[in-house]
Amino acid sequence: MSDPRATVPLRPPSPLRTWIDHHGYSLVASLGRVFDRPWAALLTIAVMALSLALPLGLALVLSNLERLAGNVERSREITVFLREDVDDARAAALAGELRGNGAVASVRHVTPQEGLESLRADPALAGVIDAVGDENPLPHALVVTPAGDELALAGWLRELPPVELVQHDAQWRQRLDTWLRFGARVAWVLAALFGLGALLVVGNTVRLDIQSRREEIGVLQLLGATDGFIRRPFLYLGAWYGLGAGALAVALLAGAGAALAGPLAELAASYGSRFALAGIDLPWTLAVLAGSTALGWLGAGLVTGHFLRQTRPTGT
């Protein structure tokens, strides 16, 4: 017995409602396809995850190095050793003059006696200092913290008449900065290359999926499926792969960080440092997940778009 209500003319709901329904359907259906072939999906996700983890790992190492360099950079004092004939009063006056200079943030005056005590506090040097006897060979020293351009200030200090020697270790810091910039660029290049690799991996996986469903797609097209309807499940499939790969990459990095944190802390402690490895934090994790999902979506979109262009009505 047929249902008389079925003969009422077709009245589709609003386009927005239809669009939302189709997205919901595609989201669930694509997840179903991931679980239909768990091993194949896992392999794709693992390859993508490694591609993402390598540049991300390098970026994390660089971020830690920058943090370490930042700690070093904070101690960017210039040590000014005065000539032997400069007495207490002259040294104090010079320190006062420097404090009034806009290029100087602070000045600490280290008398020869204070310098000697400081050296004696170091167990490795205590014996040597005692062997020298009562005579103190150290000059007055001024420890200057620059307020601005430290190179210019160091150069200016060298020209002052009472100054014997200016100790300023800017060059190695500049080299470190250069290396860090180079490392950051390498990380970006690797990220681009491996990201392209991840894009190709997900694209190829989706291409194979399209090939295996070619007949079904053909039937759907003949029944009036729009490109969007055909494309959506594959886009979501790519996004699921990307999201899975991003999550696995974060997990790999967290695991690697946990494995390295202990030995690194011991190494740092042996140098009297409290430096600890900073892992991947929440904003980074979210950024990685969003980026990898977008990458999967993009890879799938490129392949699906290419396929759909090939299935347009032919001839004119």
Add this chain to the structure above:
Amino acid sequence: MAVLRFDRVSKQYSGGRVALSEVSFDVAEGEMLFLTGHSGAGKSTLLRLVHLSERPSRGTVLFNDRNLLKVGGRRVALHRREVGVVFQDHCLLADRSVFDNVALPLVLRGLRRAEIGRRVRAVLERLGLGDRERALPAQLSAGEQQRVGIARAVVGEPRLLVADEPTGNLDPTLAAEIMALFASLPERGTSVMVASHDLRLVKRMKKRVLVLDHGRLVDDIAPEDLADE
């Protein structure tokens, strides 16, 4: 009013083979007609032009007064929803049930689940498949599969239904049964165009017949003249 109008339509493939040449005819609303001719006469090409799998090289195809040559992009899909298609090999999705296969055109239109269920069950009932909705295509006989294909083609209430050799793989009894189903569709406002090379079956149906030969429309036989042919 004509649902479909071919006006001096030609189709030539890139290799130079002419599939259709200067073909002109109209299909009226609620009309059923047959398209016949030898293999390679151009029947399938003509149907492909109707559901926009291909485009003509010359001439005009009007569907509901809409020039199909100017239909592109998303509107190709929307046009196909107005044309039901039945294939010789059914083209059912093997991993989906009868219900899901028949529901596809309604899913594409975004109908609510309850509405889809109501319409699909009504069509399956009408085509004698009411008790087979959960079966997979492989569990059906050839005749049942073809009826599922027809159910899928008509569930969206298309303006025009085109069928390419729909009884090619069926025995005569089943073929007659399927043709009777087609013949019942115009009562519901659907025009039907069936390509078939089975002349005995075509004659028995007593409907208008277009005869194609080497891409040319060589005869347009009215039902009343059919007995004389």
